[in-house]
Amino acid sequence: MDYSLINYYGYQKSRCGYCKGVKCSNSHGMHAYGLTPQEYQDLIDRGWRRAGLYCYKPDNIKTCCPCYTIKCDALEFKLTKTHKKILRRMNRFLRDGKKEQHEERIENSMDTERNCEESGIIDVPKTDINLADIVTKTRENCTTNLQNKQNAQIKNVSQDANIAIPKTSASSQLCENSEQNDSSQQCEISLERPVCKKAKQMRLERRRTKLALRGISEETATASKSKIQNKEKSLQDYINDTTASDKHKLKLILVEVNSNQFRNTLMKTFALYKKYQILIHNDPPLDVNSYLEFLQESPIEMIEPVNGAPTGYGSFHQQYWLDDKLIAVGVIDILPYCVSSVYFFYDPDYSFLSLGTYASLREIEFVQQLSTHVDAIKYYYMGFYIHSCPKMRYKGKLAPSYLLCPESYSWCLLTQEIRDKLDENKYQRLNSNLSDEDPNKFEIRDLDKVRLLVNQRHFVTYPQYIQSFKIKHIDNILDIIRSRIYKEITGENDDRDIIIEYCKLVGKKCAHRLTYFKNDI
Known part of the structure; x- marks a missing residue:
């Protein structure tokens, strides 16, 4: 036995x-x-x-x-504006490969990264052409053309109506000069800022392209849209918002920690882990044996899939491949009631994608997938919630989240009331019902x-x-x-x-x- x-x-x-x-x-x-x-x-x-x-x-x-054990109810999970922004940013990057221009702000926690934004600097190329001279000449040309056009219009009107046109007064001359200045400014603006498509037009064109790739007519899509117009976009909808024409492809591969597939990719995952530890945590590089002891060795026995589930129970690495490049790895345990996050590391070159938060959303979506095969799996465990450490409070932003009471071992919804209690005293019996044992x-x-x-x-x-x-x-x-x-x-x-x-x-x-x-x- x-x-x-x-x-x-x-x-x-x-x-x-x-x-x-x-x-x-x-x-x-x-x-x-x-x-x-x-x-x-x-x-x-x-x-x-x-x-x-x-x-x-x-x-x-x-x-x-x-440290309070924290879990999120994945089946009742609600996306915030920040989550939607991160998902859209990833989809835009996959679509056109462009990095968004935002001020970089990286907040590192003990075991993962959250809330990263890209720092964008636009380099203006040097040129021998004097742009100011071009603008001045263009303004003069615009003024001359406008005056000639107005004179011609006045001549035509006077001929048709047989009306004598008086000499231009000072006030009319002022109006004329004002119109000329407005026109010249428009010409100057058109030179300095080239005409581009409106955002709405670009969205319509992208929508037509997606529909064409899926073989759906615009009329059919419009009719379907009217039926689900009030339906909120789900996490899975955001994740699946990709097309075959996207510049980049992001693929997640689930690898069992004792498999040949894990051993075949070991050197790539280890190199990524070293880069993450050095650049993000400023830690000295570990040897491969220390890496395996920490993130590959697991006491959890592997159990074969049940009820047609895509995977069984045990410890896994969830690898994030951008085209042919490994950019992140999530270490997880799949258990009878949950997916438990163990660790997450990523390529610092892709911090602008907020990979820590994005990975949490992907792991929640993974729980939702598993729940369709195994009813009992419905929670996403995030390790510990440390309220006394501000950098670790980000876990409470995945709602609804529950904290484990350290005395009654019951789950308590993380509310503002509990946060206020933890502000007063960092240790609390979270379950207010003293009769619960x-x-x-x-x-x-x-x-x-x-x-x-x-x-x-x-x-x-x-x-x-x-x-x-x-x-x-x-x-x-x-x-x-x-x-x-x-x-x-x-x-x-x-x-x-x-x-x-x-x-x-x-x-x-x-x-x-x-x-x-x-x-x-």
């Missing part, structure tokens, strides 16, 4: 990656040698998160920056069903462990005294206390399914 194996490390103190404090980040850690997708789903629903094979659960009461709470009586692997050979329950490996080998009171003295000298934790601590952290369901590694040698 296969067992999911855990090596619990206990309480850990480390440097905080959010506030940059030293030895102020407090958490519980364990090494996972293997987990089923359901077991890891249960763990993240209790505030755990993985980095490679290492799993950790922040101690939100004591740690410097409390942890439904998966571990009790002492549940200890009898906890499984252990002793000395890498024996799979036993906790009562069997006590009977066979503790009491059985202590023959007399002298051995008991020696054992206690040894624990006081070495500082060794009591087995029962540390096992109970672990069980409470993972919850009763996981405590009974997982196997606790215990080495007594």
Whole structure:
């Protein structure tokens, strides 16, 4: 029988990656040698998160920056104006390949990037032609032509009406000069700013081109449009707003982390990761083994697809290919109820596309696709929401989002009320109903069903462990005294206390399914 194996490390103190404090980040850690997708789903629903094979659960009461597990309901997701702007920007880039001219503003978070804009500088080419002379001569020509035209019109009118035209007064001369100046200014403007098509006309032409490529007549499309005129454009509509005539093609490829396809693209993904770490995070380059330990190794067991789903459960890399170039990689876990985002890295040369936010939208849309095959999959997990770190609050902009209460382990809608409470105190029991308790709470009586692997050979329950490996080998009171003295000298934790601590952290369901590694040698 296969067992999911855990090596619990206990309480850990480390440097905080959010506030940059030293030895102020407090958490519980364990090494996972293997987990089923359901077991890891249960763990993240209790505030755990993985980095490679290492799993950790922040101690939100004591740690410097409390971390609240956050998820978004992908089926109820609502696009904001910012999201629509980013999706349109990507579609325009794919269509014509042009970078938009915006002031660059890059905000880096701990594990991904959000809200990037392009900095555009237009270089005016140098020339020997004096543009001012051309404008002056053109103004003079326009004035002469206008005067000749007006004289001819006046002559024609006087001949037809047989009316004597009086000499031009000062006021009429002023009006005439004003008209001449307006005309000359129009000529000057037409020289300085060439005539271009109106935006509406360009949109109509693009629409006709798309319809022609799809073999749809404009009349049919207009009739269909009138029926769905009030329907809001969906996330999938924005993503699918591409044509065969686009200059660039963006393709997403889902790669299982232990597949040949992953190994074939390893050097390209590793090179992209190094570039991202150096240019975005200013970190020294890692070797390929460190990269694999962090983003390729996963304790989650691969499960084959069910109900005709495009993929099964497990850990994957979602590769973003722009034509033949790899520009981004999203590391994700597909679990029974969700898609969990692990990490995201991208080519800094494409920061103007806001790839971090764009990837979040694509991952939400991926959840929506999976939900059509597996009803239970409906959430997008984004890791931790750290309200005390302003750069990490961007996750709450994907609505509706829910935070995991660290005491009742229930989900609470992220509202302004909760944000205000976190402003007052960075640690909060998010569930205001004090009668709500942890439904998966571990009790002492549940200890009898906890499984252990002793000395890498024996799979036993906790009562069997006590009977066979503790009491059985202590023959007399002298051995008991020696054992206690040894624990006081070495500082060794009591087995029962540390096992109970672990069980409470993972919850009763996981405590009974997982196997606790215990080495007594």
